[in-house]
Amino acid sequence: MSPRIPLVDLKAAYARRRADIDAAMREVIENTRFIQGQEVAELERDFARFCGTSHAIGVGSGTAALHLVLAALGVGPGDTVAVPAHTFAATAEPVTWLGARPRFVDVDPETGCLDPIALKSAIDGVKAVIPVHLYGRPADMAAISAIAADAGVPVIEDAAQAHGAELDGPEQTRRAGALGRAGCFSCYPGKNLGAFGDAGLVTTDDGRIAAAVRSLRDHGRTSKYEHQVVGYAHRLDTLQAAVLLVKLRTLDADNERRRVLAAAYSAQLAGVGDLVTPAETPGRRGVYHLYVLRTAHRDALLAHLNAAGVGAGVHYPIPLHRQPAFASIGYGDGDLPATEAWARECLSLPLFPELTAEQQERVVAAVRDYFETVS
Numbered sequence: 001m002s003p004r005i006p007l008v009d010l011k012a013a014y015a016r017r018r019a020d021i022d023a024a025m026r027e028v029i030e031n032t033r034f035i036q037g038q039e040v041a042e043l044e045r046d047f048a049r050f051c052g053t054s055h056a057i058g059v060g061s062g063t064a065a066l067h068l069v070l071a072a073l074g075v076g077p078g079d080t081v082a083v084p085a086h087t088f089a090a091t092a093e094p095v096t097w098l099g100a101r102p103r104f105v106d107v108d109p110e111t112g113c114l115d116p117i118a119l120k121s122a123i124d125g126v127k128a129v130i131p132v133h134l135y136g137r138p139a140d141m142a143a144i145s146a147i148a149a150d151a152g153v154p155v156i157e158d159a160a161q162a163h164g165a166e167l168d169g170p171e172q173t174r175r176a177g178a179l180g181r182a183g184c185f186s187c188y189p190g191k192n193l194g195a196f197g198d199a200g201l202v203t204t205d206d207g208r209i210a211a212a213v214r215s216l217r218d219h220g221r222t223s224k225y226e227h228q229v230v231g232y233a234h235r236l237d238t239l240q241a242a243v244l245l246v247k248l249r250t251l252d253a254d255n256e257r258r259r260v261l262a263a264a265y266s267a268q269l270a271g272v273g274d275l276v277t278p279a280e281t282p283g284r285r286g287v288y289h290l291y292v293l294r295t296a297h298r299d300a301l302l303a304h305l306n307a308a309g310v311g312a313g314v315h316y317p318i319p320l321h322r323q324p325a326f327a328s329i330g331y332g333d334g335d336l337p338a339t340e341a342w343a344r345e346c347l348s349l350p351l352f353p354e355l356t357a358e359q360q361e362r363v364v365a366a367v368r369d370y371f372e373t374v375s
């Protein structure tokens with residue numbers, strides 16, 4: 001049997017740039033500036049330029065990025081923060097760490113991102129709203145920002161899956177991370193800009209938020225020995241910054257490759273069975289962190305693909321409002337119908353810049369095979 005096709009191939013990603021990454025890591029290992037070394041500052045400069053923001057701040061993870069921005073905005077006990085429920089748990093966890101409560105909001109049936117209409121009726125009294133650019137697809141930021149601005153509520157982007165995603169505006173095209181008060185990025189290994197461990201970045205044009213996040217990530221320090229507030233240990237390792245600097249150089253090309261592969265999947269899978277291919281919204285250029293189909297046959301198709309050596313996955317089968325971790329908030333089945341439909345029907349196919357045409361053909365053939373012979 002042919003080798004298994006993984007959902008993400010981190011070995012192929014390393015093999016392509018092995019010499020550059022090895023040299024960059026060796027430099028840090030030899031100069032031993034493991035904490036706040038110059039690579040962290042270089043990455044912050046380059047990533048801010050990449051996103052088109054005045055500031056980028058390296059942090060320990062995407063979750064830490066959200067935690068620090070919420071803390072910088074003063075979210076605390078008694079507050080509520082509006083978040084979608086069709087996302088990874090990390091979108092909501094930091095809200096609860098600060099003593100606040102997530103208010104789960106339904107998603108748009110077509111895009112899977114926060115639904116502006118649902119947000120409108122949920123925004124009363126919230127301290128912040130966190131839309132997620134899910135699967136690398138920009139949320140409807142024009143509508144969300146207008147609703148949030150009316151209510152005087154800051155918008156924090158969960159851009160963990162969306163490095164380089166673009167949104168056309170009335171005057172200019174802007175990138176994820178530059179679309180709200182602050183952007184929170186994950187550099188978890190499998191993300192579009194992936195480190196060799198945990199890593200993340202915060203972007204913002206707001207100098208006060210940037211300064212607060214810089215201090216809070218490093219024990220609330222304002223100087224070596226002075227701690228203005230009780231902060232956190234949420235710094236970005238220099239070794240991770242060195243890896244990310246190498247990978248950032250090819251991020252635009254890698255994202256373009258993802259878009260080409262996604263278009264090929266959609267062309268070859270349109271009209272197969274009951275498959276719904278990912279929506280492409282004019283003016284919103286996603287970066288396909290994941291290629292996600294919908295089908296009523298999800299579980300059977302998933303089992304068929306896995307048995308055929310195709311590493312398909314599900315993002316995410318249990319929405320946050322139905323997770324035991326958030327049960328005490330009191331949501332029930334049926335409370336967020338579009339979210340629950342996504343959780344039942346979504347299926348992710350292997351997608352990464354190094355995916356070969358031959359591998360993609362095998363994935364497509366296995367999907368077709370299911371609908372022709374099994375279902």
Ligand SMILES: *Cc1c(COP(=O)(O)O)cnc(C)c1O
Nearest residue numbers: 061062063088090160186187188
């Ligand atoms: C990956 C991810 C996070 C968390 O990032 P980490 O770097 O793993 O902490 C947050 N939100 C979303 C949507 C993610 O996909």
